[in-house]
Amino acid sequence: MNSKLNKALVQEKKMNYMKYEDNRHQDNMDNFSNDKVYDDKKIRSNYSHLTQLLISRHLTITTMESATSGQIASLITDTEGSSAVLKGAFVTYCNEAKIIQGVPAEIIGTYTVYSKETAGAMAQACRRAYNANIGIGVTGTMGNVDPANPDASVPGQVYFAIDIDGDVRTYYVELPPQPTRLAYKLAVAEEIYEELVKRLE
Numbered sequence: 077m078n079s080k081l082n083k084a085l086v087q088e089k090k091m092n093y094m095k096y097e098d099n100r101h102q103d104n105m106d107n108f109s110n111d112k113v114y115d116d117k118k119i120r121s122n123y124s125h126l127t128q129l130l131i132s133r134h135l136t137i138t139t140m141e142s143a144t145s146g147q148i149a150s151l152i153t154d155t156e157g158s159s160a161v162l163k164g165a166f167v168t169y170c171n172e173a174k175i176i177q178g179v180p181a182e183i184i185g186t187y188t189v190y191s192k193e194t195a196g197a198m199a200q201a202c203r204r205a206y207n208a209n210i211g212i213g214v215t216g217t218m219g220n221v222d223p224a225n226p227d228a229s230v231p232g233q234v235y236f237a238i239d240i241d242g243d244v245r246t247y248y249v250e251l252p253p254q255p256t257r258l259a260y261k262l263a264v265a266e267e268i269y270e271e272l273v274k275r276l277e
Contacts, residue, residue: 112263114266119266122266122273123265123269127157127161135161135276136208136209137162137208137211138165138210139212139214140165140166140168140179140199140211141214142167142215143217143218143260144214146165146167147261148165163207171184177201178201178205179194179197179198188227189215190215192247192248194213194235195213196213196239198211199212199239209241214264215236216236217232217234218231219231219254234248234249236249236264236268238275245275249264249267
């Protein structure tokens with residue numbers, strides 16, 4: 077593990093968290109007036125479109141989810157015929173679970189569990205495990221700091237990756253405060269949908 081790099085990453089995350097807290101406690105909520113709005117019905121409709129697209133393309137998909145705890149896989153299977161595309165999925169809610177399913181401990185140790193590097197390793201590991209065309213990895217923090225990883229956890233910061241036949245691309249999104257944990261999960265699902273469809277269409 078590169079201890080200097082790890083300390084620098086943790087310090088950066090702490091600074092970002094302090095900025096987040098300052099913004100979150102502003103009395104004037106107009107600061108959030110331009111934030112993206114996530115609509116439950118639209119997100120579910122989008123995933124129906126995604127599943128049908130995967131079926132028509134004869135593409136298979138799998139996920140390794142932490143923050144979303146299976147929400148992406150669940151949305152994919154809400155559409156009839158999804159068994160032709162979803163080969164399986166992992167819910168790896170703790171660091172140990174990610175490592176057991178193939179994420180190198182060195183990546184988590186060096187970059188923290190909340191990083192593009194970890195998300196990328198998650199996407200690769202699940203795609204290889206199920207021999208699927210597409211692997212999605214997602215890690216991040218929802219409304220509260222993760223007590224198991226307090227130094228690296230910043231509410232609203234989410235990292236995800238999409239591996240399509242070995243071509244891995246990583247993404248980062250900073251979500252505005254959401255009313256519920258389900259709302260956070262659906263917001264992340266929408267961000268993943270948008271990036272995946274860009275690459276498929």
